[in-house]
Amino acid sequence: MVAVIKTGHSVRSIFQYNENKVKEGAAECIGEGNYPAAANELTALMRLNRLLNQNALNGNVKRNSVHISLNFHPSEKYADEKLLQIADAYMQKIGFGGQPYLVYRHDDAGHPHIHLVSIKVREDGSRIDMQNIGKNQSEKARREIEKQFNLLRAEAQKPLEIPLIKPVSACKVSYGRMQSKRAMSGVLSSVLLSYRYSSLAELNAVLQLYHIRADRGSEDSRIFKTGGLVYRILDKEGKSLGVPIKASDFAMKPTLAFLEKRYVLNSGEKAFEKKRIRSAVDAVFLKKNMDMDRLASLLGKEGIDAVLRKSETGKLYGITYVDHVTKCVINGSALGKRYSAKGMLERCPGTAETKQIYGTINVRDSETAEQEMRVFETLANGVSIRVLEELLKPEWQADNVPAALKRKRRRRKKRGGSELN
Numbered sequence: 001m002v003a004v005i006k007t008g009h010s011v012r013s014i015f016q017y018n019e020n021k022v023k024e025g026a027a028e029c030i031g032e033g034n035y036p037a038a039a040n041e042l043t044a045l046m047r048l049n050r051l052l053n054q055n056a057l058n059g060n061v062k063r064n065s066v067h068i069s070l071n072f073h074p075s076e077k078y079a080d081e082k083l084l085q086i087a088d089a090y091m092q093k094i095g096f097g098g099q100p101y102l103v104y105r106h107d108d109a110g111h112p113h114i115h116l117v118s119i120k121v122r123e124d125g126s127r128i129d130m131q132n133i134g135k136n137q138s139e140k141a142r143r144e145i146e147k148q149f150n151l152l153r154a155e156a157q158k159p160l161e162i163p164l165i166k167p168v169s170a171c172k173v174s175y176g177r178m179q180s181k182r183a184m185s186g187v188l189s190s191v192l193l194s195y196r197y198s199s200l201a202e203l204n205a206v207l208q209l210y211h212i213r214a215d216r217g218s219e220d221s222r223i224f225k226t227g228g229l230v231y232r233i234l235d236k237e238g239k240s241l242g243v244p245i246k247a248s249d250f251a252m253k254p255t256l257a258f259l260e261k262r263y264v265l266n267s268g269e270k271a272f273e274k275k276r277i278r279s280a281v282d283a284v285f286l287k288k289n290m291d292m293d294r295l296a297s298l299l300g301k302e303g304i305d306a307v308l309r310k311s312e313t314g315k316l317y318g319i320t321y322v323d324h325v326t327k328c329v330i331n332g333s334a335l336g337k338r339y340s341a342k343g344m345l346e347r348c349p350g351t352a353e354t355k356q357i358y359g360t361i362n363v364r365d366s367e368t369a370e371q372e373m374r375v376f377e378t379l380a381n382g383v384s385i386r387v388l389e390e391l392l393k394p395e396w397q398a399d400n401v402p403a404a405l406k407r408k409r410r411r412r413k414k415r416g417g418s419e420l421n
Contacts, residue, residue, distance in 0.1 A: 001151050002071040003090070003138050007120070007130060008272050011051050011065035014117055016268040017326075018104045019044055023265060024193050026108040027115075031084040033091060034100045050100050051117070057125040066096070066130075067272075068116040073152045076112055080105060083114050086149055091116065093141035094133060098123065108194065181245055184231055187212055188254050195327045196266040196273075202329040203259065205307040205320035208234060215244065216256070229256040273328035274335055277321050280304055281339055291348050292316075309341070316341045 008014060021027035032039040035050055055064045070090060072078070078086075087103045101118035120128045146153050187210045197203040204213050211234045217223040223230065230244035231254075247255040284290065284298045296306045303325040309318035319332040319341040332340040338347065 001086075001142055001146055002154055003134075003142050004069045004071070005130075005134050005138060006067045006272075007063045008065045008067065008275075009063055010271045011055060011117070011119055012048065013268070013271045014065055014067040015048050015051065015102075017272070018102070018115055018117060020196065020265060020268065021104065021106060021108065026193070027104050027106045029102060030080040030105045030114075031087070031103040032101065033088060033103070034098060039102060047102060051119050054100060054123060055119050055121050057123075058121045058127060061121055061127050064120050066116075066118040066120055068118070069113055070116070071111055071113040074111045076152060078112065082149065086145060086151075087114060087116055089145050089148065090141050091118070093144060094137040095128060099128070180233055180242060181249070184212055184233065184245065185250055185252070188231070188250060189252055192252070192254055192259075192262065195322075195329055196270070197329040198263045198267045199331075200259065201309075201318075202320060202331065205305075205329055206322050208238065208307065209305060209322065211235070213238075213240070214247075214254075214259070215240075227256050229254075229259070270328055270330060273323060273326045274330060276326065277304060277323055277328075277330060278335055278339065281344075285347060292344070295344070295348065316345065319344060 018027060018029070022029060029039050029047075032047070035042065035047070039047060055061070058064075068090075070086065083105060084103060087101075088097075091097055091099070091101060096118055099118045099122070101116050104115040104117070106113055106115060120130065122128060142154065145151065187207070191206050191210070192203075195203075195206050197206065200214060200216070207213055213232050213234055215230050215232050216228070217230075222228075229247040231247065231250075232240045232244045233242055235241050247253065247258075252258075280299060280302045281295075284295055287294075287298070292308070296308075299306050299321075303323065305322040305324070307320045307322055308316055309320070310316050319339075321330050321332065321335070321339075323329070332344065337343045
């Protein structure tokens, strides 16, 4: 058994991730711990509120969500009852026996595994310390559970290899070499139900990796006006090949109405997924001499495809990140300016590809910057830094009027001659 523990800032995000898997038919909520009723007797909102209400007892705990996956060997096919026993034993041994948690069995990978969703705030409002929990409590619990339930030992088996880059079990479509509709159907059934996309552009970012595009046609076309949708096969350059196939001709009916329902379903919080992609991109830029080709290659090793959108003239105008690990598709601008197409190119200035696909970028002239630095260094050599700070700081000006000047003068009453007799 292999245990993976992750913490986050949003229990709603990890809860929604597992619930979306349930709606897709790729997972099932098989049980719970420390809930007032069985999981199948509670609505999704009731299950979530149990976690949110206890987290609210301590607002100082920012990373308050806990997401654990227990992974088993492909040969280990256990009933839900045994999986719940394993989950309960594991949570007890790592110090979460009194915490509310949910157990989800996932069927979306080549190996059996369950996900546990819990929180770090105790019932009395105190916080559970999770420092080194993976190295200490979790490792000890894993070894004891392997003996207790007669599981395959992690040390005795090869490392569990979970494919990252291309997890979809479907071949890329090549026009003229296989039955087009059959090949497209295999890709669509895998991608449409697995990945979290919230627009047609995000969906096409995934599909084009498999030489397919969902097309509504131009705005003045009949297919667009009637709400139709077709799927096309693409060549290596992204150009359409052959005759498009209507969405309604496929067995799963991946029509525009079907996709719009998926948009709503997939539009939940993506805090964890966004953080993972940002961290992967920032880690890549720790290396020197970065360009767009190398960027895409290094992100690919982390299970992330950077899909570039270019105009007909070859200029880059958009970038979409396809995370094959979390099955999440996010537009670069949704992550922040630094991760958008323009932001990425500005972080790779002066490269041949940058100039070719985006043109000249407005960055500071290097010679001017060097001259300014030499002037500053010259000043710094003759004058102390403290003196420079005193010279360059803004002048202080009083913005208040002395109290003596604010006092209103009392009008003196004139005596004599002003009173009527």
